[in-house]
Amino acid sequence: MLREVVSDIRRMKTVSELLDYIPHKALEKASYALLCVLCALPLFSILNCAIFGERTNGSDLVFATMTYQYDWACLVEIIGLLGIIAGIVALSKSVLENRRSGNNVQDFLRAHSVQLLLAALLLWSTISCALSDNMEKSILGDGYRQEGLMMYFSYYGIFSLSYLLGSEKYRKNIISLIPLLALPIAAGINFENEWLRTILNYQNAEYANPFMNINHAGYYLCVAIMCSAACFVMAQKKCKALLLWSTAFVFLSAALLINSSLGPYLAVIAGLVIMLIIGLLLRKNIWKRVVIIGILFAVVTGVYILSTNRLSKDTERLKGDITAIAENDEAKEVHAGSGRWPLWTAAVEFAREKPVFGFGPDNLREQYAARNLKMDRPHCVPLQIAASLGIPALIFYLLALTVYIVLLFKKGRRATVFDVMLFSIGSAYFVSSLVGNSMFYTTPYFCLIWGMALRLKSAEPVKT
Numbered sequence: 001m002l003r004e005v006v007s008d009i010r011r012m013k014t015v016s017e018l019l020d021y022i023p024h025k026a027l028e029k030a031s032y033a034l035l036c037v038l039c040a041l042p043l044f045s046i047l048n049c050a051i052f053g054e055r056t057n058g059s060d061l062v063f064a065t066m067t068y069q070y071d072w073a074c075l076v077e078i079i080g081l082l083g084i085i086a087g088i089v090a091l092s093k094s095v096l097e098n099r100r101s102g103n104n105v106q107d108f109l110r111a112h113s114v115q116l117l118l119a120a121l122l123l124w125s126t127i128s129c130a131l132s133d134n135m136e137k138s139i140l141g142d143g144y145r146q147e148g149l150m151m152y153f154s155y156y157g158i159f160s161l162s163y164l165l166g167s168e169k170y171r172k173n174i175i176s177l178i179p180l181l182a183l184p185i186a187a188g189i190n191f192e193n194e195w196l197r198t199i200l201n202y203q204n205a206e207y208a209n210p211f212m213n214i215n216h217a218g219y220y221l222c223v224a225i226m227c228s229a230a231c232f233v234m235a236q237k238k239c240k241a242l243l244l245w246s247t248a249f250v251f252l253s254a255a256l257l258i259n260s261s262l263g264p265y266l267a268v269i270a271g272l273v274i275m276l277i278i279g280l281l282l283r284k285n286i287w288k289r290v291v292i293i294g295i296l297f298a299v300v301t302g303v304y305i306l307s308t309n310r311l312s313k314d315t316e317r318l319k320g321d322i323t324a325i326a327e328n329d330e331a332k333e334v335h336a337g338s339g340r341w342p343l344w345t346a347a348v349e350f351a352r353e354k355p356v357f358g359f360g361p362d363n364l365r366e367q368y369a370a371r372n373l374k375m376d377r378p379h380c381v382p383l384q385i386a387a388s389l390g391i392p393a394l395i396f397y398l399l400a401l402t403v404y405i406v407l408l409f410k411k412g413r414r415a416t417v418f419d420v421m422l423f424s425i426g427s428a429y430f431v432s433s434l435v436g437n438s439m440f441y442t443t444p445y446f447c448l449i450w451g452m453a454l455r456l457k458s459a460e461p462v463k464t
Helices: 002-011 015-021 024-052 058-101 106-109 113-131 135-140 149-163 168-188 194-199 213-235 241-258 264-282 285-309 310-326 337-351 365-369 382-391 390-415 419-431 441-453
Strands: none
Touching: 002 241, 015 058, 024 149, 024 168, 024 419, 058 106, 058 113, 058 149, 106 113, 113 149, 113 382, 113 390, 113 441, 135 149, 135 264, 149 441, 168 213, 168 241, 168 419, 168 441, 213 241, 213 264, 213 285, 213 441, 241 264, 264 285, 264 390, 264 419, 310 382, 337 365, 337 382, 382 390, 390 419, 419 441
């Protein structure tokens, strides 16, 4: 088989012959396989944690970071690089087919407007990297974040892989895989069993492995919870499927509450509200299941509140922070949003200082240090883009999101239930990103959801 392929390629004389030789189905199957591997990376990380054992001191923490996190980042970059190659091949085939069919170039560009806007964002990031004070860090990211320009390219590659999934079966399988593989992580958070937490290398609630930070674990759980909600809404009227996804939803929601990350918790609420509103506007027949899943989330929240007052304290603190900001209370503003408010205001200043190309990817630590702030990120992705890459980069990012939203609403009643679910999942992550960081183990899921969501298909018979 391989010899025949090599022999066929050797006989080719033009690039177009090579492009014609590569079938779309092969690109789609390869993309699906790579995305399945991407979804399994958290589980891979947990297995690595189990092998290396429980962290006990600072040196062990560094060792763990240099092993499973470094491997994880490398695997994301490899998957993303393969995605860029697949995306270039697919785009080249589309250009060739468009030229042969004699279609309007403007129509072709309009159909790929989101990809072009994200490509412009990537190009702008490259220029920003070249102009930064620390180009090495801008390319590779620091030892903890590992999110420099190379990782940006990987995100674009993952987006391209998910966009190549024309099969709704493949896309639904991916959405199902994310929450199922998140269950072992949730088990380590939910249960205080010493043996289980040792095996999973969960030292304590402060380090929600494999993400090294409770907020990072929260971003991941936010996506996993919304995916489980989507699976429940889309499940056929079979008790086993409904029981499976409702149980997964409750279990993951409990993990998020125990994890004590308020931003992702509020993002899930926003995602469920958006799911209900968009569902009522575009697919009214799903509202009952959305209400059921919302009630389950409220019940889990109620049980958690009765068992601990942590959520109540966080909510009261949030109210106090908003009041302090509204009243311009400088003494309290410093601590507002768990210290996020001064990071946000400083990021706005950074964007004003270098509005065109910013300070470069992952190059804000020195700027924050100059303001006596011991952080390297604004903890708000739009502000991070503006301060690191420049305001034009933020415009490209927001325009790409806007184009997708317009496409969905232009589709109107022809939107499928799956379209609504993908929009809701992506919306929840975006809300979460307004108070959080992008990271190599959570941002790929947003790219994955966004790429699949753009494959808007004609409405299919609803099976609910």
